[in-house]
Amino acid sequence: MLKKQTVVLLLILAIVGSSALTLFVSKDHSFATSPGAGILASGGSNGLKQEEAKKLGTALDLIEGNYYQDVDRTKLVDGAINGMMQSLEDPYSSYMGKQTAKEFEESIEGSFSGIGAEVSSDNGNVMVVSPIKGSPAEKAGIRAKDIILSVNGQSLQGLELNEAVAKIRGPKGSEAKVSVKRTGTASPIEFVIVRDDVDLETVKAHMEPGKIGVIEITQFSLNTGERFKSELTKLEQQDMKGLVIDVRNNPGGVLSVVIDIADQFVPQGKVIVQVEDKDKKRDKNVSKGKGKSYPVTLLMNKGSASASEILAGALQQSAGAKLMGENSFGKGTVQTSFEKQLGDGSLLKITIAKWLTPNGSWIHKKGIKPDIAVSQPDYFSVAPINKKVSLQYNTNNSDVKNAQIMLDGLGFKPGRKDGFFDQKTTTAVKEFQSSEKLKVTGIIDAKTAESLESALIKAIRDPKRDNQMKSGIEEVRKEIAASASNK
Amino acid sequence: MLKKQTVVLLLILAIVGSSALTLFVSKDHSFATSPGAGILASGGSNGLKQEEAKKLGTALDLIEGNYYQDVDRTKLVDGAINGMMQSLEDPYSSYMGKQTAKEFEESIEGSFSGIGAEVSSDNGNVMVVSPIKGSPAEKAGIRAKDIILSVNGQSLQGLELNEAVAKIRGPKGSEAKVSVKRTGTASPIEFVIVRDDVDLETVKAHMEPGKIGVIEITQFSLNTGERFKSELTKLEQQDMKGLVIDVRNNPGGVLSVVIDIADQFVPQGKVIVQVEDKDKKRDKNVSKGKGKSYPVTLLMNKGSASASEILAGALQQSAGAKLMGENSFGKGTVQTSFEKQLGDGSLLKITIAKWLTPNGSWIHKKGIKPDIAVSQPDYFSVAPINKKVSLQYNTNNSDVKNAQIMLDGLGFKPGRKDGFFDQKTTTAVKEFQSSEKLKVTGIIDAKTAESLESALIKAIRDPKRDNQMKSGIEEVRKEIAASASNK
Numbered sequence: 001m002l003k004k005q006t007v008v009l010l011l012i013l014a015i016v017g018s019s020a021l022t023l024f025v026s027k028d029h030s031f032a033t034s035p036g037a038g039i040l041a042s043g044g045s046n047g048l049k050q051e052e053a054k055k056l057g058t059a060l061d062l063i064e065g066n067y068y069q070d071v072d073r074t075k076l077v078d079g080a081i082n083g084m085m086q087s088l089e090d091p092y093s094s095y096m097g098k099q100t101a102k103e104f105e106e107s108i109e110g111s112f113s114g115i116g117a118e119v120s121s122d123n124g125n126v127m128v129v130s131p132i133k134g135s136p137a138e139k140a141g142i143r144a145k146d147i148i149l150s151v152n153g154q155s156l157q158g159l160e161l162n163e164a165v166a167k168i169r170g171p172k173g174s175e176a177k178v179s180v181k182r183t184g185t186a187s188p189i190e191f192v193i194v195r196d197d198v199d200l201e202t203v204k205a206h207m208e209p210g211k212i213g214v215i216e217i218t219q220f221s222l223n224t225g226e227r228f229k230s231e232l233t234k235l236e237q238q239d240m241k242g243l244v245i246d247v248r249n250n251p252g253g254v255l256s257v258v259i260d261i262a263d264q265f266v267p268q269g270k271v272i273v274q275v276e277d278k279d280k281k282r283d284k285n286v287s288k289g290k291g292k293s294y295p296v297t298l299l300m301n302k303g304s305a306s307a308s309e310i311l312a313g314a315l316q317q318s319a320g321a322k323l324m325g326e327n328s329f330g331k332g333t334v335q336t337s338f339e340k341q342l343g344d345g346s347l348l349k350i351t352i353a354k355w356l357t358p359n360g361s362w363i364h365k366k367g368i369k370p371d372i373a374v375s376q377p378d379y380f381s382v383a384p385i386n387k388k389v390s391l392q393y394n395t396n397n398s399d400v401k402n403a404q405i406m407l408d409g410l411g412f413k414p415g416r417k418d419g420f421f422d423q424k425t426t427t428a429v430k431e432f433q434s435s436e437k438l439k440v441t442g443i444i445d446a447k448t449a450e451s452l453e454s455a456l457i458k459a460i461r462d463p464k465r466d467n468q469m470k471s472g473i474e475e476v477r478k479e480i481a482a483s484a485s486n487k
Numbered sequence: 488m489l490k491k492q493t494v495v496l497l498l499i500l501a502i503v504g505s506s507a508l509t510l511f512v513s514k515d516h517s518f519a520t521s522p523g524a525g526i527l528a529s530g531g532s533n534g535l536k537q538e539e540a541k542k543l544g545t546a547l548d549l550i551e552g553n554y555y556q557d558v559d560r561t562k563l564v565d566g567a568i569n570g571m572m573q574s575l576e577d578p579y580s581s582y583m584g585k586q587t588a589k590e591f592e593e594s595i596e597g598s599f600s601g602i603g604a605e606v607s608s609d610n611g612n613v614m615v616v617s618p619i620k621g622s623p624a625e626k627a628g629i630r631a632k633d634i635i636l637s638v639n640g641q642s643l644q645g646l647e648l649n650e651a652v653a654k655i656r657g658p659k660g661s662e663a664k665v666s667v668k669r670t671g672t673a674s675p676i677e678f679v680i681v682r683d684d685v686d687l688e689t690v691k692a693h694m695e696p697g698k699i700g701v702i703e704i705t706q707f708s709l710n711t712g713e714r715f716k717s718e719l720t721k722l723e724q725q726d727m728k729g730l731v732i733d734v735r736n737n738p739g740g741v742l743s744v745v746i747d748i749a750d751q752f753v754p755q756g757k758v759i760v761q762v763e764d765k766d767k768k769r770d771k772n773v774s775k776g777k778g779k780s781y782p783v784t785l786l787m788n789k790g791s792a793s794a795s796e797i798l799a800g801a802l803q804q805s806a807g808a809k810l811m812g813e814n815s816f817g818k819g820t821v822q823t824s825f826e827k828q829l830g831d832g833s834l835l836k837i838t839i840a841k842w843l844t845p846n847g848s849w850i851h852k853k854g855i856k857p858d859i860a861v862s863q864p865d866y867f868s869v870a871p872i873n874k875k876v877s878l879q880y881n882t883n884n885s886d887v888k889n890a891q892i893m894l895d896g897l898g899f900k901p902g903r904k905d906g907f908f909d910q911k912t913t914t915a916v917k918e919f920q921s922s923e924k925l926k927v928t929g930i931i932d933a934k935t936a937e938s939l940e941s942a943l944i945k946a947i948r949d950p951k952r953d954n955q956m957k958s959g960i961e962e963v964r965k966e967i968a969a970s971a972s973n974k
Contacts, residue, residue, distance in 0.1 A: 047548035061534035083570015418883040
């Protein structure tokens with residue numbers, strides 16, 4: 001029953017840009033020279049045949065002349081283009097209005113203009129997860145866990161996270177007067193922050209014991225290639241013995257960027273990815289790099305899509321890396337965007353090609369199977385508990401089920417995890433309440449439910465509970481040991 | 488959890504035509520003279536401005552020139568019109584391709600060409616519910632409960648019901664060679680049926696004890712007005728003392744038809760319905776009839792929409808009738824269709840007006856509240872049981888819940904109806920199995936589940952279990968008695 005709710009709801013993290021699932025070809029790439037551009041250049045004639053123009057014009061007239069409410073012609077024309085795109089039945093081909101187009105391009109570029117704070121939704125509040133390094137927010141003194149109450153006098157109370165983000169963001173050079181609640185200070189703190197261009201942190205790296213490097217790539221933006229190379233170099237200079245690359249929940253990005261990254265691991269002459277255009281012509285991207293002598297594993301999950309899957313395919317099939325985690329998303333197409341042609345800031349994102357793994361398989365709608373399957377504990381993806389009704393012995397519903405999964409994840413033994421509140425569940429709730437210094441009732445009221453969720457969020461953020469990362473590091477460790485004993 | 492599944496799944500009845508939820512203005516009505524037609528008549532110029540045509544043409548070019556698969560231009564243009572309609576955000580305004588347009592018009596007309604058998608889906612088979620009176624199917628000897636195996640040699644096995652219906656239907660004069668399985672005969676029976684125009688049975692009437700007439704209207708098609716008048720006259724000639732009109736699950740139909748029907752009950756000079764056009768001009772439809780001296784109740788439910796709601800509003804506010812059952816659907820707009828203008832058999836259905844009840848209220852998205860609320864038993868809307876896994880003691884899921892609702896509805900006492908299979912549920916299952924002469928195990932396997940569902944369907948078809956109808960008749964009986972004692 002919970003299938004449609006499996007997306008993590010407790011942790012809505014890092015919604016800074018609204019990065020769409022995409023694999024993007026940057027404009028200087030050979031694919032981007034489109035026949036469409038040619039047609040358009042040929043002297044002002046447009047592509048609508050007379051009978052097509054007549055049918056569309058008639059429909060527009062009939063709607064405008066007869067609809068019982070006022071009709072916005074611009075909306076009708078935008079609707080028509082949306083409808084054409086939808087008729088392709090390809091979720092990755094789409095029309096974007098001016099504002100959406102701008103956000104899309106910022107996401108591709110890996111930068112946006114704003115204050116530079118990664119925020120999440122916490123009990124209806126907008127909480128700072130972390131200020132981005134070097135950003136105006138960091139320089140002004142914004143800290144992790146600060147709660148943003150208002151921006152330029154406009155309260156963020158009751159807004160959806162993306163609505164709140166829209167209020168916090170703004171053009172470079174503009175001022176954001178931000179009111180912040182911080183634990184330990186009685187009254188709100190005021191900051192005046194001048195918005196600036198901020199780079200998204202798409203690459204994060206650290207070294208684990210045993211000289212095992214870990215690099216997480218959150219998306220493949222235009223600046224991700226350079227950032228990756230610089231972090232990898234730093235790790236190698238620290239005498240790294242093996243590497244874990246983490247592309248879990250990475251929705252994709254720019255094709256040339258992922259090729260650049262794969263190029264560093266795939267030995268010279270071997271294929272990274274093949275791209276097949278509409279005439280079935282295949283273009284093989286071959287490595288110019290040297291490969292690496294240390295073992296590499298790649299962590300992926302069902303949120304790893306397109307560019308992430310190209311990296312997975314290349315590392316597995318051409319660089320001998322182990323893929324770990326879950327089956328990947330399954331997006332095997334390449335898009336490009338046409339933004340100048342429409343002339344009004346809107347753009348068309350169109351699927352222009354398929355991409356194939358080095359051995360020529362098309363993973364679209366199938367994804368890539370990991371070499372070693374590792375799943376996260378069930379409590380990583382549990383839905384929040386509805387707090388309007390208390391749960392107690394003999395209650396039987398999905399909220400009880402979620403509470404049982406949480407209790408179990410936190411080490412209390414609820415007996416079952418199927419939504420039936422039995423005696424063992426009562427005992428587990430009592431133990432939890434006692435450990436949290438709540439009134440020991442065995443009943444899950446709103447307060448107990450909130451404590452359960454806070455405790456769970458803390459648990460999920462604990463790296464020790466990240467099964468997939470632990471297994472990835474363990475695998476690298478094993479391979480280092482094996483290669484050492486072979487010497 | 489079951490909210491999204493509440494539609495009755497067990498009984499898929501009477502899908503002969505695909506009647507859409509609509510309130511239709513027939514062409515001779517004053518609303519139908521559209522400004523759109525005027526614009527079109529004015530000398531071949533079509534309504535697309537140059538920059539609109541250029542944007543649409545550019546989009547079409549870019550898609551056709553760049554998309555990674557072959558593109559069908561007709562589909563793109565149809566998609567564009569669909570998109571325009573969608574941009575109105577009005578679920579009742581829509582574009583229909585040639586085939587859908589034809590089905591829509593048949594539904595409005597209340598007739599179609601085919602063999603004339605009302606069919607339903609029964610365990611994956613296409614079963615005849617009843618042959619329509621006077622139809623080719625009835626004349627050829629098709630009977631209720633016949634299972635249609637194939638048409639013109641094409642098997643119906645594994646088809647969706649609407650796909651099967653599409654194969655059974657065909658143009659007037661064409662032959663359908665139908666192979667039928669009938670209980671009691673060993674091998675299939677062959678019929679050759681010549682398809683003809685068949686009237687949908689949109690009006691069904693009978694007399695209850697105490698001279699209480701019941702007329703069910705399943706939709707308001709063009710021929711429904713006459714059929715209603717003829718059935719009503721027959722009942723009145725039998726000295727009817729009171730009337731129940733049943734518009735439950737009636738999705739609507741033609742505006743002039745429902746006005747004609749209401750006209751017979753609303754006293755002269757009183758308002759039946761008001762129609763407000765896009766310029767806020769209101770047109771009051773006033774009765775030219777005489778009203779009735781006998782009491783009338785109207786049965787409605789959440790499937791009673793548009794024309795049904797006009798009838799409900801008129802009878803309640805201008806004819807003193809009692810509304811019984813559930814809150815109605817809530818569709819307060821009027822559509823008309825433009826089919827000649829597009830020139831290729833396709834049509835646009837456009838919302839051209841609001842309608843208001845006699846006292847001027849707009850019931851859109853709210854519906855009409857019954858004077859006396861009566862709901863059906865919960866087992867009328869239970870979902871089928873998934874038969875792949877057996878259910879037994881200690882199982883806890885929504886299939887158990889559905890089974891418990893069925894057991895309870897059939898008079899076996901499952902103890903609870905929340906999806907937890909306890910000892911009482913085991914006992915109830917055993918009692919059911921024993922009464923059906925199944926192996927008494929207390930476990931719901933596929934066979935027991937099927938028996939449960941068959942028993943339930945039989946129960947739902949039993950008029951004695953129709954709470955709403957019983958209450959409607961009871962109310963009329965009371966009002967007859969009250970008026971008699973007042974004399």
